[in-house]
Amino acid sequence: MRLLDIATYFTPGSGTSYPADGVVDLAELRRLYAYPDNLTAPWIRTNFVSSIDGAVSADGVSSGLGTPSDKAVFDVLRTLADAVLVGAGTVRSENYGGVRLTKSQQSQRIDAGLVPIPPVVVVTASASIDPRSRLLTDTEVPPTIITTTSASAKSRSALREAGAHMIEVEETTVPTSAVLAALEELGLRRVLCEGGPGLFGTLLADDCVDELCLTTSPNLLAGKSGRIAHSNASVFHRMKRIHVLADDDGTLLTRWVRVRPAGTGEVSGAEK
Numbered sequence: 001m002r003l004l005d006i007a008t009y010f011t012p013g014s015g016t017s018y019p020a021d022g023v024v025d026l027a028e029l030r031r032l033y034a035y036p037d038n039l040t041a042p043w044i045r046t047n048f049v050s051s052i053d054g055a056v057s058a059d060g061v062s063s064g065l066g067t068p069s070d071k072a073v074f075d076v077l078r079t080l081a082d083a084v085l086v087g088a089g090t091v092r093s094e095n096y097g098g099v100r101l102t103k104s105q106q107s108q109r110i111d112a113g114l115v116p117i118p119p120v121v122v123v124t125a126s127a128s129i130d131p132r133s134r135l136l137t138d139t140e141v142p143p144t145i146i147t148t149t150s151a152s153a154k155s156r157s158a159l160r161e162a163g164a165h166m167i168e169v170e171e172t173t174v175p176t177s178a179v180l181a182a183l184e185e186l187g188l189r190r191v192l193c194e195g196g197p198g199l200f201g202t203l204l205a206d207d208c209v210d211e212l213c214l215t216t217s218p219n220l221l222a223g224k225s226g227r228i229a230h231s232n233a234s235v236f237h238r239m240k241r242i243h244v245l246a247d248d249d250g251t252l253l254t255r256w257v258r259v260r261p262a263g264t265g266e267v268s269g270a271e272k
């Protein structure tokens, strides 16, 4: 056990070198959150912010939980990703638009061999997404929507006409295997899943989450909000703590990577 002081620093003993003055700048954040090299399949990193008492939203949206350091990490994670994966519930409740990056962030991505802006990839059984919503109208690159042939043909067609790249699975829901196959087919391996709890729970139930970046916002909320993952049954996944960042305002930013049995391709983010 170790008492965390009021400072910005990395957990000593994590195996990660950290600056002597303890201050983490953006370049250091990019290094700390680098995806593993030489990925051979999509790496599913999930990012959430939660209150101390586990609330994932305040009055239906997560923005009230955010803090400056959470926003800094949120932005860095987007600059490192090939795609932002998100469930339709989050798209609807948060009125998701496309990813916005500064010219300098886009240049960094190009230098790293990435496309300038990562696309948003949405999972939805129903295709109930307004084609006039920001997802389609406030974006620099078209979103990809992975849906089912049981969704309304009219909705699917309207989304296609609005510019979405549609992937339709012949099921009533989208199996996780179909999500992974679509990402692989599109060459999107550095995946940043921004939730929500429904999609995260399904990915966990299917043992497809490689990493969780979790911000604990320094607030107690109560209320009726749910937690960061929902699934029908509990599923245990042993995670390895890669680092803990603490900001002076009380925010805690943690990075956890899935511990997989030896020989099944575990890649430790701590070695990045």
Ligand SMILES: NC(=O)c1ccc[n+]([C@@H]2O[C@H](COP(=O)([O-])OP(=O)(O)OC[C@H]3O[C@@H](n4cnc5c(N)ncnc54)[C@H](OP(=O)(O)O)[C@@H]3O)[C@@H](O)[C@H]2O)c1
Pocket: 047, 048, 049, 050, 055, 056, 057, 060, 061, 062, 065, 086, 087, 088, 089, 090, 091, 093, 094, 123, 124, 125, 126, 127, 128, 173, 174, 175, 176, 194, 195, 196, 197, 198, 199, 200, 202
């Ligand atoms: N604090 C945070 O960091 C954070 C992050 C994200 C979201 N949130 C909050 O979470 C709440 C939304 O929760 P949510 O559970 O509804 O979010 P969600 O997981 O984004 O959305 C659930 C919906 O996504 C679609 N979906 C997910 N998995 C699917 C699958 N395997 N196959 C087909 N469709 C699938 C379905 O859409 P259809 O109904 O269209 O079929 C489902 O109803 C909001 O209040 C939001 O603010 C918080």
